[in-house]
Amino acid sequence: MPPSPSQHAADALLINGQSLRSIRHHIHQNPELCYEEHQTADFIAAALDALAIPYERGLGGTGIVATLTGSGSRDAGQAPVIGFRAELDALPLTEQNDFAHRSLVQGKKHGCGHDGHMTMLLGLAAWLSQNRDFAGTVRFIFQPAEEGGAGARRMIEDGLLEAFPMDRIFSLHNWPDLPAGTVGVMPGPIMAGGQMIEVTVRGQGGHGATPYACTDQLNIAVQILNQMHVFMARRLPPFSPAVLTITRFTGGEAMNVIPDQVHFDGTIRILDDVAANIIRTELPSLIEGIARSWGVEADVTLTDFYPVTSSNASAAELVETAARNIGLKVETSATGLRPAMTSEDFSFLLQKVPGCYFWLGQGGEHGLHHPSYDFNDDVLPTGVMLYAEIARLALDQGKIDG
Ligand SMILES: [Zn+2]
Numbered sequence: 001m002p003p004s005p006s007q008h009a010a011d012a013l014l015i016n017g018q019s020l021r022s023i024r025h026h027i028h029q030n031p032e033l034c035y036e037e038h039q040t041a042d043f044i045a046a047a048l049d050a051l052a053i054p055y056e057r058g059l060g061g062t063g064i065v066a067t068l069t070g071s072g073s074r075d076a077g078q079a080p081v082i083g084f085r086a087e088l089d090a091l092p093l094t095e096q097n098d099f100a101h102r103s104l105v106q107g108k109k110h111g112c113g114h115d116g117h118m119t120m121l122l123g124l125a126a127w128l129s130q131n132r133d134f135a136g137t138v139r140f141i142f143q144p145a146e147e148g149g150a151g152a153r154r155m156i157e158d159g160l161l162e163a164f165p166m167d168r169i170f171s172l173h174n175w176p177d178l179p180a181g182t183v184g185v186m187p188g189p190i191m192a193g194g195q196m197i198e199v200t201v202r203g204q205g206g207h208g209a210t211p212y213a214c215t216d217q218l219n220i221a222v223q224i225l226n227q228m229h230v231f232m233a234r235r236l237p238p239f240s241p242a243v244l245t246i247t248r249f250t251g252g253e254a255m256n257v258i259p260d261q262v263h264f265d266g267t268i269r270i271l272d273d274v275a276a277n278i279i280r281t282e283l284p285s286l287i288e289g290i291a292r293s294w295g296v297e298a299d300v301t302l303t304d305f306y307p308v309t310s311s312n313a314s315a316a317e318l319v320e321t322a323a324r325n326i327g328l329k330v331e332t333s334a335t336g337l338r339p340a341m342t343s344e345d346f347s348f349l350l351q352k353v354p355g356c357y358f359w360l361g362q363g364g365e366h367g368l369h370h371p372s373y374d375f376n377d378d379v380l381p382t383g384v385m386l387y388a389e390i391a392r393l394a395l396d397q398g399k400i401d402g
């Protein structure tokens with residue numbers, strides 16, 4: 001296996017005569033939303049054609065899986081298959097930047113850096129296509145609809161893992177909270193699992209002057225909401241972190257009319273199954289019970305959204321080693337790195353294939369999903385180097401268990 005590229009070599013990679021920066025800018029200018037990433041997928045496919053890497057399109061709708069097998073040899077059945085993933089989709093967000101590569105599409109932008117992720121994965125593909133003397137296979141997965149559309153799950157449902165089996169799988173996300181080039185990695189949970197909760201309180205409305213002659217749905221809904229927070233604080237063990245936020249509360253049309261029904265909904269984030277199970281089994285009946293005690297009904301819908309994103313310990317260790325090997329600073333739980341309470345659909349893949357999801361610091365003053373956010377091009381070569389070193393270590397390891 002060849003050594004990983006130097007910073008200079010990674011920065012000098014060209015695909016179809018284009019630098020990684022210009023590729024990133026092109027993708028940034030042409031954002032597409034969940035499951036509509038047709039032109040983006042065409043662009044990725046054209047880049048793979050230029051690299052002469054075979055691929056299959058259409059998994060999960062717009063998804064692409066490219067496969068590169070090295071020219072090196074190993075004992076039969078011992079050559080590992082390593083997967084890397086990037087996301088195709090942008091956000092329904094109006095860009096507040098005026099640089100030359102700003103989004104050309106009103107109301108859509110790459111506000112999560114997936115433009116950078118695709119570019120780094122193409123950079124890895126370019127590097128490995130020029131350095132094919134490795135023993136094993138590398139897959140490049142470009143998935144649709146990470147932003148709420150569970151594109152990774154859709155690809156799995158479309159047979160991704162049967163058609164393209166993998167021994168190990170990796171994905172990075174740029175991370176504005178870490179300095180540019182610093183890697184954040186830890187075994188176990190790094191991003192939260194999510195549940196959505198919707199509550200409708202139904203009773204008999206009436207005149208605002210006579211609440212004693214009807215039932216006051218707004219007041220009951222407020223009590224339920226407050227008791228939900230007490231539930232989170234008292235029923236969940238403190239070592240199972242969880243967040244409940246009600247983000248919408250609607251009901252009533254006039255200052256003197258008590259409405260028949262009030263609706264509210266929001267999000268729950270958890271870092272382990274303990275909290276998720278307690279919430280799933282106990283919270284709906286608590287809500288229904290409070291409503292019943294006031295003589296009204298509550299309809300509760302609790303939906304699992306994304307699972308916890310949890311990295312395999314040996315894969316996380318491999319990422320940490322790779323980062324140190326190429327001279328990057330590493331933050332781990334030992335240095336105070338903590339999981340994020342946001343969610344990520346790479347979790348579906350990590351449920352099926354051991355692997356690691358990690359952060360590549362990119363600095364910057366704007367966080368992910370901010371209208372002024374932009375991916376930091378300076379970390380493009382860093383991401384390629386890191387991916388290449390992870391591939392090198394994982395391919396050198398060969399097939400391993402767990
Ligand atoms: Zn995002």
Ligand SMILES: [Zn+2]
Pocket residue numbers: 112113114146173
């Ligand atoms: Zn993202």
